[in-house]
Amino acid sequence: MKTHIKVGLICAVMLLLLQSCGSTRLVSSWTAPGTAEQHFDKVLVVGLMGSKDRMLRENVEKIIVQHLRNKGINAGSAFEEYGPKTFEGKNETSAVKELRDKGYDGAITVALLDKKKERNYNPGGVGFYPMPYPYRFWGYYNHMYGRIYEPGYYTVTNSFMLEASLYDLKNDKLLYSAQTRSVNPASPQSLASEFSSKIFENMSKSRVIK
Numbered sequence: 001m002k003t004h005i006k007v008g009l010i011c012a013v014m015l016l017l018l019q020s021c022g023s024t025r026l027v028s029s030w031t032a033p034g035t036a037e038q039h040f041d042k043v044l045v046v047g048l049m050g051s052k053d054r055m056l057r058e059n060v061e062k063i064i065v066q067h068l069r070n071k072g073i074n075a076g077s078a079f080e081e082y083g084p085k086t087f088e089g090k091n092e093t094s095a096v097k098e099l100r101d102k103g104y105d106g107a108i109t110v111a112l113l114d115k116k117k118e119r120n121y122n123p124g125g126v127g128f129y130p131m132p133y134p135y136r137f138w139g140y141y142n143h144m145y146g147r148i149y150e151p152g153y154y155t156v157t158n159s160f161m162l163e164a165s166l167y168d169l170k171n172d173k174l175l176y177s178a179q180t181r182s183v184n185p186a187s188p189q190s191l192a193s194e195f196s197s198k199i200f201e202n203m204s205k206s207r208v209i210k
Contacts, residue, residue: 024185024194027161029178029202037210038168038175040106043068044099046078046086048111054084059192060110060162067200068108071209076104099169107167110195113179114161121154159183160191164199166208176208 045064047057061077068075078086087095099107159181166176180198185191203209 024180024182024191024198026198026202027179027181029206030176031206031208032173032175035175035206035208037207038106038166039210040073042074042076042103043106043108044076044078044081044104046107046109048109050112051084053112053115053188056112056188056191057110059189060195063189063192063196064108064110064199067196073209074103096169096172105168105170107169109165109167111163111165112160113163114159116157116159118157118159119154120157121152157184160185162195164195166203176203176206178202 045061045068047060049057049060058077058079061079065075065077090098161179161181163177163179165174167173168175178199180195182191182194185194
């Protein structure tokens with residue numbers, strides 16, 4: 001009986017470890033018709049997130065800026081250049097003019113569309129597991145005891161949905177947009193890194209940025 005309980009606890013720990021490993025997948029993407037390997041001289045990266053997600057915003061902007069620079073594109077972070085409240089108190093005309101005066105001809109926005117935290121209770125080992133039917137009394141009793149009396153455990157799932165959009169500031173046009181879903185990222189930096197990698201991988205396949 002103790003063996004069944006120990007096995008159940010080991011399985012629970014393994015499940016928790018697996019759930020603690022973050023995973024990011026691309027949910028959807030869209031590219032404007034006629035968009036092919038756009039050239040930009042300078043791109044501003046703007047994170048659209050609340051104050052509670054400041055670390056995520058800083059990391060997202062920083063990592064995307066580095067991605068762009070690795071591609072030979074000059075880029076800047078809105079947080080570093082304008083602070084946490086980018087363009088506050090400015091209208092569209094003054095904000096766009098300021099960007100163009102600074103040489104920006106492109107912009108990438110990253111919006112936190114959804115963030116959820118769920119706590120779920122997982123019962124012990126009760127469930128159906130295909131196995132040879134135990135014809136002996138003790139074999140059946142021992143097997144079912146472990147499945148029924150294994151202690152349950154809680155798991156916490158954190159999920160984030162992010163959206164990236166690429167704009168041509170010269171023509172005031174949306175060129176590209178994509179959404180990702182991330183589950184249990186290890187940290188804001190890890191989430192930002194996984195998100196950025198997925199977005200730029202998809203941009204490359206879509207031939208959006210040269």
